[in-house]
Amino acid sequence: MTARDPDRLIIEDGDADTQAIAAYEATRRHAVRRGLVAGGAVIGAALVPALLSVREAFAAAQTDAAILASAIRLENTAVAAYAAAVKSGVLTPQFRRTAELFGRQEAEHAAALTAALKGLGGTPPTGTDAKLLAPLGRARTQKQVAEFAIQLETMAVAAYYDASKMLQQARLLQTSAQIMANEGQHLVVLRQALAKDPVPSAFENGKASG
């Protein structure tokens, strides 16, 4: 293990979050089991620490408005990720159409969540999380793009799973679950593209599936 190993979670500020480390280790072990971390397939694994920080932002949100703001930022990042994937030049025409569709659906999520947050009197965040998008810039194959997207969608599922424990308004709870289910459907297509089991878990909570 080296300090620069992209397959490692580095805690630099000394303020270790044991739960985050445990979650990261569980995710990494699963990734190793599924061969994600072997050879050149480290794009997805390199993304894990940044994704965990997003999920922690969800978990730390105390109000419906704060959860919505976290979700909007994640959806905006997903929109940017699929746009970057489309422009990467490494996708087949069929996979590019899939990435375009998923990007449009992430944008629909962002729009609905933005309307909901405005309805609560909140100000929607703008911009994306550059840390999340950085590994995508290193993707050189369609397989690497798909692995990146699987990690992103998996963490989105985990974030909405956490949100389902905290959201207070019934309508928001249902919208969150509808979006979580859609992210799960994205995962099916992405897993099938990589010849993986499309539905590996009876309880899709984003914590153990790749």
Add this chain to the structure above:
Amino acid sequence: MEFERFALDPVSRRRFFHASGVATAGGSAALLAACGGGSGKSESKASTETDIAVLNSAINLENTAIAAYTAGAPLLKGELLKLGREFLGQEKEHADALSTAVTHLGGHPSRPKAVYDFPRVRTQRDVLLLANMIEHQAIAAYLDALPKLSSPDLRATAAAIVTTEAEHVSVLLGALGRPPVPTAFVTGTA
């Protein structure tokens, strides 16, 4: 074609799900909720009764799906047979988890019916259509139930099950030659 006519007819679907112990509203399944208010019961007792009623209705749906995948398996081939068996195992996991939750709440879990009166399925395509119909009903029902569940953990479990059922739907739609992710919001309506 006989089965496709059934699957497209909301009245036939409603009769089928009602016979399976699943309430329907507006053509979609809805999980039953006990009426807790106004009876002098404490709020926590009423919410526990609601949880048990909602969970038992969900168990009825899961048992219907288990029966459908079991009945349909002989008509599935190759990769679809493998996936059908996997989905069957996952529906059983859902039923087991929900039954455990009901028991933990002090209730009696719903038991599978002795007979499920499915419309006749003759081909692999019929099985896929039947499974797709039941999975859609399950998604709609769980979404309806989510806000009625009192505990955060139960709500999260329901959300995880909804997502797995939505994943089943994607596989089934793909096998039927349809777009696997047709909408940005999975509602369980066809």
